[in-house]
Amino acid sequence: MDHATLWIKDQVPAVITSAPYSVGEEDRLRLNWWLAQDARLRVAYGDEGWYGFSTRQIILWRSDMVEVIAPA
Numbered sequence: 629m630d631h632a633t634l635w636i637k638d639q640v641p642a643v644i645t646s647a648p649y650s651v652g653e654e655d656r657l658r659l660n661w662w663l664a665q666d667a668r669l670r671v672a673y674g675d676e677g678w679y680g681f682s683t684r685q686i687i688l689w690r691s692d693m694v695e696v697i698a699p700a
Contacts, residue, residue: 631679642693646686647679659688668692674699 631647648655651673659671674685678700685699 631683637693640693641690643687643689643697645678645688647683648686649681649683651684651686655686659686662688666690670697672697672699 630649633645634641635643637643663669663671668690670689670691672687674687676682676684678685687697687699689697
């Protein structure tokens with residue numbers, strides 16, 4: 629979780645975004661595990677995002693708190 633930023637809504641964790649330098653199969657498997665643990669969780673992958681420096685954006689969020697989020 630390089631360069632992570634977290635948001636809360638109504639004092640409850642709602643969104644995590646991260647800007648890793650690479651996103652490998654192990655990363656996707658780890659995120660899929662979290663999705664299997666809680667049906668409210670969603671994930672989105674982006675191209676080079678807000679952080680720059682050839683990083684990619686990953687967003688993990690609770691869909692009951694925020695309906696839709698798109699990568700930057």
